[in-house]
Amino acid sequence: MLRERGETELIEGRVLRATRGRFLVGDGEQVIPCHLRGRIKKARQRRVRSVVPGDLVLVRLTGALPHPESEGVIEEVLPRSSQLSRTSPGGRREQVLMANPERIFVVMATREPAFNSRLLDRFLVAIEDQSLEAVVCLNKCDLATPAERVAMVSPYRAAGYPALMLSALTGEGVPRLADAMAGRLSLFLGPSGSGKSSLLQRIQPGLEIATRAVSGATGKGRHTTSYTELHPLDRGGYVADSPGVREFGLWGLAERDLAGCFPEFRPHLGRCHFPDCTHSHEPDCALRRAAEERAFDPRRYESYLRILESLREGDLAL
Ligand SMILES: Nc1nc2c(ncn2[C@@H]2O[C@H](COP(=O)(O)OP(=O)(O)OP(=O)(O)O)[C@@H](O)[C@H]2O)c(=O)[nH]1
Ligand SMILES: [Mg+2]
Ligand SMILES: [Zn+2]
Missing domain, CATH: 3.40.50.300 (P-loop containing nucleotide triphosphate hydrolases)
Incomplete structure (x- = not known):
């Protein structure tokens, strides 16, 4: 896909690989070795920090550059949908x-x-x-x-x-x-x-x-x-x-949002005695009751308690 932009064309492509400042971008026909325009690097450090595989980018094809092995420069990173x-x-x-x-x-x-x-x-x-x-x-x-x-x-x-x-x-x-x-x-x-x-x-x-x-x-x-x-x-x-993942720290997850991340818990939420129930120790907890009644697999409730604990400890370790 081509987009006109000033003197040379910009190609829209997808980042296939991102390793130590080097990128491979595919546009469906070719794979283009790229580096990142310094100016976006700085802007992104403040906001998104990094360009990662899956990102949609606009690339300008180039010849002579400070990075001789690069054939393109990533000029722009398009907004992510997820x-x-x-x-x-x-x-x-x-x-x-x-x-x-x-x-x-x-x-x-x-x-x-x-x-x-x-x-x-x-x-x-x-x-x-x-x-x-x-x-x-x-x-x-x-x-x-x-x-x-x-x-x-x-x-x-x-x-x-x-x-x-x-x-x-x-x-x-x-x-x-x-x-x-x-x-x-x-x-x-x-x-x-x-x-x-x-x-x-x-x-x-x-x-x-x-x-x-x-x-x-x-x-x-x-x-x-x-x-x-x-x-x-x-x-x-x-x-x-992707490389094997040994631990998975839950970025930005608040304790109160955890129970909703177990789909089978959702029908039981909002029915506890305390509106701010953490479903761990409180009396008259609808979720714990559902677990005891085997409304879902109790191993998942045990996982919930473990993860809740880890979030309280800053979620550094598994
Ligand atoms: N018996 C058996 N062995 C398998 C199966 N799938 C993979 N293996 C073997 O398991 C080993 C690891 O497989 P990989 O595909 O390299 O594993 P990976 O998940 O890509 O590992 P990383 O790249 O380190 O994250 C290899 O020796 C495979 O042959 C399977 O279905 N059955
Ligand atoms: Mg592998
Ligand atoms: Zn509860």
């Missing part, structure tokens, strides 16, 4: 993982690394808080019994999330995953080693994506994917593969 943020690891800053995502595929393995419902719940809370769509992806289903798999996804299906049972090894569920991604801007999010890159390889075998074995000694994944990168899909849209 973003997914967390608190930067160990820090107090907002870190935007991706701009303009339409769907977040949260990838958890049944084992290797062990299924971590607490981390999954934190991802889902962040996604709800930022009004994004989540799909729960249980990968490495080949390593679990049918009963184990069902037990892992049932709290999420009961909460109304679409949940896919997948195996990048056998290909189970992969066509449904591919359908859910087609024509959209998606992000794969999950711990290291859960199989995000392997699933993408399955969906589109031509993709140049690194995958690696989980280290035998710890059972934890080593980081193979080292930066977030958008890949154009043959069926339309883009998917971003």
Whole structure:
């Protein structure tokens, strides 16, 4: 898409990769190595701080520049319709993982690394808080019994999330995953080693994506994917593969908004004795009663209490 602007044309494109001040911008036909115009750099430091994968930008093609390897300059960053943020690891800053995502595929393995419902719940809370769509992806289903798999996804299906049972090894569920991604801007999010890159390889075998074995000694994944990168899909849209996430600080989430980030809690909110009930210790709490009556999976209520606690402690650690 071209836009006239003074002496040379501006090309609208999407940031595919952003690493240490270098950017790859795709316009649907070509991939253009770019740097950022100094003036926006300064303006953005005050407001948005960074240009991230998924951002729509206007690029001016150039020849001779202070950065000889660059073929373009990002002149302008278009407003975002959405973003997914967390608190930067160990820090107090907002870190935007991706701009303009339409769907977040949260990838958890049944084992290797062990299924971590607490981390999954934190991802889902962040996604709800930022009004994004989540799909729960249980990968490495080949390593679990049918009963184990069902037990892992049932709290999420009961909460109304679409949940896919997948195996990048056998290909189970992969066509449904591919359908859910087609024509959209998606992000794969999950711990290291859960199989995000392997699933993408399955969906589109031509993709140049690194995958690696989980280290035998710890059972934890080593980081193979080292930066977030958008890949154009043959069926339309883009998917971003991202490095494994070990912790997910909930950026900007207020305690009073937490319960609303559990979709299955919503019908029970506003019915407690105290209007400012935190649903933790108060008498006559409708949410706790609902949990006791198994109106939803009690593990999700336990997660709520854990996250509430962590928010009170400044949400620095998981
Ligand atoms: N048994 C089994 N192994 C899988 C499956 N999916 C991926 N793996 C293996 O798990 C390991 C890690 O897979 P990756 O795709 O690199 O994981 P990742 O989530 O991209 O990891 P990071 O890039 O570090 O975040 C590799 O050895 C894969 O072969 C699966 O469905 N079943
Ligand atoms: Mg990877
Ligand atoms: Zn309550």
